[in-house]
Amino acid sequence: MDKVMRLASEKDVVVFSKSSCCLCYAITILFQELGVTSTVHEIDQDPEGREMEKTLVRLGCNAPVPAIFVGGRLVGSTNEVMSLHLSGGLIPMLKPYQTWC
Amino acid sequence: MNSPTPQFVPSRLGIYEPIHQIGIWGENFKSNGNPNTSTSVIVEVDNKLENESETTSHEMLTASNTYEQEASKPIDKIQRRLAQNREAARKSRLRKKAYVQQLENSRLKLIQLEQELQRARQQGLYMGGVLEGSHIGFSGTVNSGIAAFEMEYGRWVDVQHRQICELRTTLNAHISDIELRILVESGIGHYFELFRMKSTVAKADVFYVISGVWKTSAERFFSWIGGFRPSELLKVLVPQLDPLTEQQILEVCNLKQSCQQAEDALSQGMEKLQETVSSTVAGGPVDEVSYIPQVATAMEKLEALVSFVNQADHLRQETLQQMSRILTTRQAARGLLALGEYFHRLRALSTLWATRPPEPSLP
Numbered sequence: 001m002d003k004v005m006r007l008a009s010e011k012d013v014v015v016f017s018k019s020s021c022c023l024c025y026a027i028t029i030l031f032q033e034l035g036v037t038s039t040v041h042e043i044d045q046d047p048e049g050r051e052m053e054k055t056l057v058r059l060g061c062n063a064p065v066p067a068i069f070v071g072g073r074l075v076g077s078t079n080e081v082m083s084l085h086l087s088g089g090l091i092p093m094l095k096p097y098q099t100w101c
Numbered sequence: 102m103n104s105p106t107p108q109f110v111p112s113r114l115g116i117y118e119p120i121h122q123i124g125i126w127g128e129n130f131k132s133n134g135n136p137n138t139s140t141s142v143i144v145e146v147d148n149k150l151e152n153e154s155e156t157t158s159h160e161m162l163t164a165s166n167t168y169e170q171e172a173s174k175p176i177d178k179i180q181r182r183l184a185q186n187r188e189a190a191r192k193s194r195l196r197k198k199a200y201v202q203q204l205e206n207s208r209l210k211l212i213q214l215e216q217e218l219q220r221a222r223q224q225g226l227y228m229g230g231v232l233e234g235s236h237i238g239f240s241g242t243v244n245s246g247i248a249a250f251e252m253e254y255g256r257w258v259d260v261q262h263r264q265i266c267e268l269r270t271t272l273n274a275h276i277s278d279i280e281l282r283i284l285v286e287s288g289i290g291h292y293f294e295l296f297r298m299k300s301t302v303a304k305a306d307v308f309y310v311i312s313g314v315w316k317t318s319a320e321r322f323f324s325w326i327g328g329f330r331p332s333e334l335l336k337v338l339v340p341q342l343d344p345l346t347e348q349q350i351l352e353v354c355n356l357k358q359s360c361q362q363a364e365d366a367l368s369q370g371m372e373k374l375q376e377t378v379s380s381t382v383a384g385g386p387v388d389e390v391s392y393i394p395q396v397a398t399a400m401e402k403l404e405a406l407v408s409f410v411n412q413a414d415h416l417r418q419e420t421l422q423q424m425s426r427i428l429t430t431r432q433a434a435r436g437l438l439a440l441g442e443y444f445h446r447l448r449a450l451s452t453l454w455a456t457r458p459p460e461p462s463l464p
Contacts, residue, residue: 023405030365086420
């Protein structure tokens, strides 16, 4: 539990992923398009990966990856991010963290 | 058409040299075991042509004999060769025409059979599903998930059609917004029903959903991850919804942009998945007989395809949901009518395309 929350609060936008996960990749592409640099943690490359996966599921994600945290708070999985974006709620949430070069 | 083309290759002299093509057309007929009456017609035509060319060349010979003393030999030969070439070209053209006619007949027969099959399938006959080779599994068992989906989808299209007609008549009459709202809700709910059906069959065979084989050909042309593109949907809807308020225009604009961004992200994810599967399948030494490890790994990766299909449908659902929120009841009703009519027309286009008259054969 601690490692997930610790990593989630370290950076502005955190995405928990797996190295082979293409849907996770799609999410990072979306954030990129919105001017946000997301920090990706690949839990299958992490020694504590199993525990982290269990934590994410317990937090409410039906699929452990991708799990998206913004400002230390869990937004959800792909479904939640997409719904938020289409309803216009994602960009305001990301505004403080947008880094346009 | 399997016949080799180029038929008429200009020679150095600028004359068509179809001599070798006679062989080609002839071979096509010989190998054609089709008990078709047109074959016998072709044979008759052949004999007739051969007789004609013989008489023509004979005539040419007699004609040239009278001028033998005055005409120089090379010109003689050239003229004879030109005449023979012309005859051969003519024969070849006639053979080609007959062959193409035969092909057209077969093609029409095929279209008729396909239409019968489509009708039988839409009537909910299980036999249609069984005959389709694609969902007979490796062990020879029929994929019941697909068969069930095909039946349900056939019914879904019928219900869709009924709803569109009802919307049209209702919008022309003047009924209360409350009653119209009920129609709008059931219209949207009908699409949600389709997404549920697709989710179920995607678990049975995701390739089936993605291939779009369950849709008509024109619909398939626009297919994006197993269905329509949400941004395309908006392009179809918005012109039908005038007049929109300033606020609505802004919200629709934002929705269009968000859709586009989400679609781009999913498309790029799909590309990455393709690359991953491709490199997995291609990996490992090719001089070893066993490819099982590569294929097994690739299968694991392909599981992700189900998630992509679900995400694409989720996007479609959210787009419809948002439009329903932005629009008034009356506008939403017009929107649903426009959307339903659009798909209906695409299906009509598919049927029309399949039955279009054959292209005129080349001279």
